[in-house]
Amino acid sequence: MRSGFFKETIVEHIHLTDSRLQRAWILIGLAVLLTAPLWLNFYGLSLVTLMMITAIGAIGLNILTGWTGLISLGQTAFMVLGAYAYAISTETWGWPPLLGFALAGIVPMLASVLIGIPSLRLTGLYLAITTLASSFIVNHLVLEFDGLTNGSSGIFVNRPVIFGYAFNSDASLFYLVAGFGILAILLSLNLRRSRVGRAFFAIRDNDNAARVMGINLSAWKIYAFMVSSFVVGICGALYGIFLSFVTVDGFPFLLSIEALAILIVGGIGSIAGAVLGAIFLVGLPELLGMVFSFFGPEVQSLLATSAHEVKGVLYGLIIIFFLRLQPHGLMGLWSDLKRAWTIWPLRY
């Protein structure tokens, strides 16, 4: 039985990976992911692509809600802003897609400064309600400024062409999203192990002590909003490309609830949890479809005709279930299992 991995230098302590074993598992996981287009059918591939896009959004929200402890229901607003920034800049203005992606991050980032200002005084539920309002305000703004946004008819989004390569096939879109996903994971892991990540969790755990330690609460809360919404904006742009169409209807408010549910299911504050939660919550309706199909075509058609409502109910149930039985989420479950495995046959 292995008892642990021993570290001898400071540098080893700030490595992202713990051990050779962990690195091996990561490589295996990457190999499985990157060969997915070879062994998944069209439907499976688009499902995994959607999971990755959702995971990027969850990683973004995790920075704000998981690390800094600022509950946000403004996820949809930042996604809409990112998606429109990308669609307008690339389709209407004809910018290259990479610049479009940059704008898709920057526009929500700047907007988050405005939305984040109430967070300097509000926390918990009050902040949640304030950010909730931002979703509806952004929707109205999009519909009002129809000269720029095309109003309710939306903007058609072509697949991007980057450095002469057209991401037309579903496999190529998958790789584009995977690239962004891996980047999001790596960069947020970097953030977590730095002074910045520690400032965020210090604010979450004890803002008074954080301030005595020299952390400027106002500044760092706004930074958390900015970093988070940058990532969420990119997620919005990718979602727009995935749907090939950006409208207000394509980004229902349910996305905000979904993102929070993902964090709760995965384990709040953990990047791996955000990814696991995204896989779980995006995969769940598919699983449910399979279960429903056992009960005959009428029940199955219910899922098809009122998918939105069924999802809403499902997210609510999942949140209640996890908060009640497994508040540390899938990551908590995982570490319990790992612990049980390591110390078996002893109980503790």
Next chain:
Amino acid sequence: MSGHLLQLKNVTRTFGGITAVNDVSLHVDPGEIVSVIGPNGAGKTTLFNLTSGVMPVSSGRILINGTDLSKVPPHQFVTHGIGRTFQNLALFKHGTVVENLLVGRHWRMKTSVLDAVLHFGRARREEIEARERVEEIIEFLEIEAIRDHVVGTLSYGQQKRVELGRALATDPKILLLDEIVAGMNQEETEDIARFILDIRAELGIAILLIEHDMHLVMDISDRVHALNFGTTLTEGRPEEVRSHPKVIEAYLGARAARGGGSGAVAAAGSGGL
């Protein structure tokens, strides 16, 4: 006048109609250990909150090395060399011991969000430097065994020690310790007393202490400042303050003050005032 490391001049703090701290003046010189004593509600913790920037003074001035802190924003008090611990643990309980101590290094580091995201150059260099300093403190406080434990899972005594470590990690010139041995047993208290003396001797840090444990106060303090109802009763050497009639009155009432004398406070002290 300017020789004082920390100087409080006629500091007053009111909450609505209540005056929590009333016209208190005290000073701490470099390398001194000064204790603040007083019954519950005497304004000791409020005095610490004012000195560490948690709340602003209503009137009066706080000077550190002659610099007036009245215009300094709360989060920058630490940059003037003021470190503190809290009465009821204020740790970042989901972080490990090392992470908690690293937060203490925050103001010494300059890594921006962009540096941090790329984890390259300055971010990496600063991170290694900070961790080296933190390891020194962990060794100093003899908490190597729990260095990677999540703070929320540690015992009360261990958490207190981590909090002391976090305050040390800010490189303070003066350390404000708010009832650091409260709830500790004899052995843990003696450990902390030894650390306090070591901190002064080896790191040259002055200490301002709020303490109810009279044995500890009388043992290690250079001077004692007694408060009651927000007002200074007396200040002086430990044995002077212990036998001061006003102090005895504050703790035990007027009759004891007339009859009891210094023995009464010593007895009260062992009762854990």
